[in-house]
Amino acid sequence: MKLRVSxxxxxxxxxxxxxxxxxxxxxxxxxxxxxCLxxxxxxxxxxxxxxxxxxxxGNRVNYFSIQQSHETLEVTAVSEVEVSTPNLPEPAQTPAWEVARDSLHQRRKPAMNAALVFTLASPLVPLNAAARDYATVSFTRGRPILEATGDFMARIFAEFAYDPHFSTISTPVGEVMAHRRGVCQDFAHLAxxxxxxxxLAARYVSGYLETLPPPGQVKLQGSDASHAWFSIMIPDLGWVDFDPTNNLIPGEQHITTAVGRDxxxxxxxxxxxxxxGAHDLTVxxxxxxIVE
Incomplete structure (x- = not known):
């Protein structure tokens, strides 16, 4: 699938x-x-x-400086990307989540070691007991990690209301847990x-969703705006993405722009x-x- 994003x-x-x-x-x-084409x-x-x-x-970052007087600033990024659907094993065939957790500390696995930074608290994702306890319901002893994470994602989708008027970019995870509502950013931070x-090692993913849905399918929430989801490190698979806002594993409709702690x-x-002075913001x- 080739997509153009502006x-x-x-x-x-x-x-x-x-x-x-x-x-x-x-x-x-x-x-x-x-x-990225x-x-x-x-x-x-x-x-x-x-x-x-x-x-x-590993994100692409642009720095710029405007050193002349101006009353309007407009920045437009136009990109073309080719996206494919990940080929994942049956969830029940993946390692137990405890194995994935312990693999992060095994010296012979550099990729897992490199993910350790994503096990730590970050400015917008402090370690939260309520969020941990909520996750524990899905991560029972010995449960395969892909199966457990999929269940966790589905529970967030079913039990939290999508409410674009509830939160801001700085709404704490604790408030999202308490009110059971928020937007894609909140659900990613909660997860x-x-x-x-x-x-476990989990990172924040920022990107976009395809604006128009395929024929016969419902338009996904988060379209026509930046979108966010999360990914988790799994032994022998690497980073696997999950979109709790739409209860699916991202595929050809998701474009990844950047990843980070939050x-x-x-x-x-x-x-x-x-x-x-004051300003108005338009996004x-x-x-x-892209049809060829």
Whole structure:
């Protein structure tokens, strides 16, 4: 499946901005099941400095600086990617979740060792006893990890309400647990908190969903906006993604932009500016299939 994604961010300021420095995570990364064919960043007004680097997590990060007076800032990323569905074994055939947890500490498994950073608390995902206890219901003794994680995802989908008016980017995991509602970011943070509480490696994934659903299927929640889900490290499989907002394992409709410990590591755009007064923010995302 080939997809084209356009992500436009526009700031309209009430007063002039004399200088701004920004960091963006808008270019899709290369993954085992995703290949970025092309990606371009358009910035208006034109920046004095614009460079790209790869961060600690392997994400493509762009830094730019606008050093002229401006009252509007518009950043548009247009990318084309090729995405495939992961070929996973039967959930019951995967190792027990305790084996996956213990494998993280075995020196002969470098890939597992490298994932240890994702077992630790992070700014937006502190270790939370309620989230750990909630996860424990699915992770019974000796249960295969793919089966347990799928059950955990399904429970979040069934027992938490999708409510775009409930939370902000900084809503604590504890509040999401208490109110049983939130959006894709909240469900990802909740799942990660529960998994890390069990000693498993779980990371936050930021990206997009295909805008238009295939014929005869229901449109997925999270379309026409940035989307978020989580992935868990499994021995011999690597990172496997799960989307609790839609209760499915991401496939050809999901585009991965960046991964990190939580949302703070992968924010689409952040920075500082001097002046500007108040501002209006407009974000528009469009994802479409490329028909050849």
């Amino acid at each position: 992500h436009m961010t526009r700031y309209d300021y009430t007063d002039s901005v004399s200088l701004c420095h920004s960091i963006v995570h808008l270019k899709p990364r290369h993954c085992p099941h995703q290949r 092309s990606s371009a960043l358009r910035i208006s007004p034109g920046p004095a400095v614009n460079r790209e680097h790869e961060d600690f997590f 990660i908190a529960g998994l890390r509480g069990l000693g 949302f703070q590591d992968v924010t689409p755009m952040r920075g500082i500016f001097y002046g500007g 528009a995302v469009d994802v479409n299939r």
